[in-house]
Amino acid sequence: KIMAASKSNFHVRSNSLPSKPHPVIEECNNLLTRLGEASQATSSSFIAQKVGGLEDLQLCVEKLLQLPLSQQAFVQGPQEKCVNELVDGSLGLLDIYSTAKDAVLHTKECAREIQSIRRRKVSLETEIKKYSASRKVVKKAIQKALTSLKGVESKSSFSPSSKYGCCAV
16 A cells, blocks of 8 residues: 555656757758758859858757757856857858858859840950959859868867757857
């Protein structure tokens, strides 16, 4: 009788830690993975797609920073390194996003200029040389941004399975 009474009076629940990371963390990691894939292509549609991906990643990081766990990390002093790395990573991503956006806009501007010259039936030779030179500059800027993105990814010491649940940004 004593055992039966103790079982009914002391109901114990076992709650283990979640085996899966938060959906926002998974979303950020998926976006990072997609951005890292096939990074050697340089067509303007591919670049525009990657810029859109960076924009989605920025929104996802903003959601991640609003999570209660992230807010708690901001408040706690011992995790200052975690917070600083997340902020530095986010700023790095914003720089990369800005560079990619500028490259796409510059390419579009050059293409419009060439189309305008074609319509006016003026010699295209000098404009095509300018366009080729600007494409080289844009290509270098994009390669630099991709290298920077890979550096941000490899520099980060956090993962979804880490103790604090931080995401590699």
